[in-house]
Amino acid sequence: KVYTDYFYNSEDFDKNHEMGYKDLHIPEGVEAQPLIVPPVLEPDKQENNDVWFTIDSQEGDFQFLPGKKTHTWGYNFPVLGKTMVLTRGQHVHVTLKNSLPELTTYHWHGMELQGPGNDGACHSPVYPGEEKHIDFTVKQPAALTWLHAHPCPSTAMQVWMGLAMGVVITDANEAKLPIPKTYGKDEFPIILQDRIFHEDNQFDYKADYNAMGIFGDTPIINGVVRPYVDVTTQKVRLLFLGGSNRREWRLHFSDDLVMTQIAGDDSFLEHPVKLTKVLIGPGERQQVVVDFSNYKEGDVVNLYTDDFKLVEFRIHSYEKDDSVIPDTLFKPYDPVVNPNSPVPHVTMDNHNMINGKLFSMERIDMKQELMNAEYWDVTNTNDKVNGMLHPFHTHGAHFLVVSRNGKEPYPNERGVYKDTIEVAPQETVRIKVYFQNTGVFMYHCHIIEHEDAGMMAQIQIVDPKEPDKKYHLMDMETL
Ligand code: C2O
Ligand code: CU
Ligand code: CU
Incomplete structure (x- = not known):
């Protein structure tokens, strides 16, 4: 079977000019150019299972258009970055360097790391001229994840300047797939x-x-x-x-x-x-x-x-390739949800709020037990007429999509680990979320201006062996 639609209702697509929608165009005089394939980021060193990298947030100038270059920010590159390639099981050491004129943070979107330190969102600033070291073990399957800046509330501006790069994880399963x-x-x-x-x-x-x-x-x-x-x-x-x-x-x-x-x-x-x-x-x-x-x-x-x-x-000319993509590519782990677990209801609301509140760095909005799967019901409360799709994202964990308004999830979101999911106006998506790391993590709308304006909240993942562990949460002023 071949699916021929986008699954989402086209009524909910962004195309309304009153809501700031802009059509795309190619500025005059721009010729077709080869796609840039970001070079692979070379490790500083590698020893057995350990690998060391340096990521430098830097200013640069980049030729997007004929004429003057554009002033940009990037990771070890004028804009965007190189591609970091990691292997499951590797122990990774990263030096996070900030050569920008303002503070930034290094968030590993899609990676399951301890929070808030390694996860790299608002509570982990690296100040201009300084550097910070983190290390972690890659415990997740092959995927394209990414690194982007995440200082609150200027994530959107820093990403707009260019701070985003791909982080590819490979594993033994991928190696054997044709x-x-x-x-x-x-x-x-x-x-x-x-x-x-x-x-x-x-x-x-x-x-x-x-x-x-x-x-x-x-x-x-x-x-x-x-x-x-x-x-x-x-x-x-x-x-x-x-x-x-x-x-x-x-x-x-x-x-x-x-x-x-x-x-x-x-x-x-x-x-x-x-x-x-x-x-x-x-x-x-x-x-x-x-x-x-x-x-x-x-x-x-x-x-x-x-x-x-x-x-x-x-x-161009190519060799014939008879390889067949196998019917089964991956076996997702589908944890059983304890029937006594709460089912938190997360709403993405008008005026950039989550559950009727704007984001606060010092407030914990939810708690969940380590290694204990929970269903979350995520609702977009926008009305059908003026609403839009809000991409819901959670840090520090992946989830499985269970249902959309009580119905089967879309074909391309079954049996796959997700961390970001579009939710349509008046829709509730049930997801099954499972955290393998303790810490404080953000969950938010990934329209980055919504996130910066407050459509974000925090969850604390509690290890029952250490129920009283305290985290140092920053506030906007001391940042
Ligand atoms: Cu791409 Cu808070 O995330
Ligand atoms: Cu993220
Ligand atoms: Cu949004």
């Missing part, structure tokens, strides 16, 4: 973002600020406005990352070329799903394999969002 996995040859990260360029091609976050979320009018894909990919293999694997502050991407190919979705946020899918359309909300990741066997050298296949052409795939 799927494309040669980074840069038949496997490409596709970081989907949009920006607004002002005079002299500069960003101006303040001028563009909108509490509903900022749309850009110019696409940047891995930092390239009008990218093409040279296809030299029959099959190509695309690792999509929704990196926009607000925009949801509604992707499809020319000729309705079928994509085989193999992975979501934090794992492979239990069973691959064939589809012609895939929606990627802010913060989400979806991985697909496309098979170009019906095309020949010289053909061009385009990737669109709605009816806007985003990426050109230029077909």
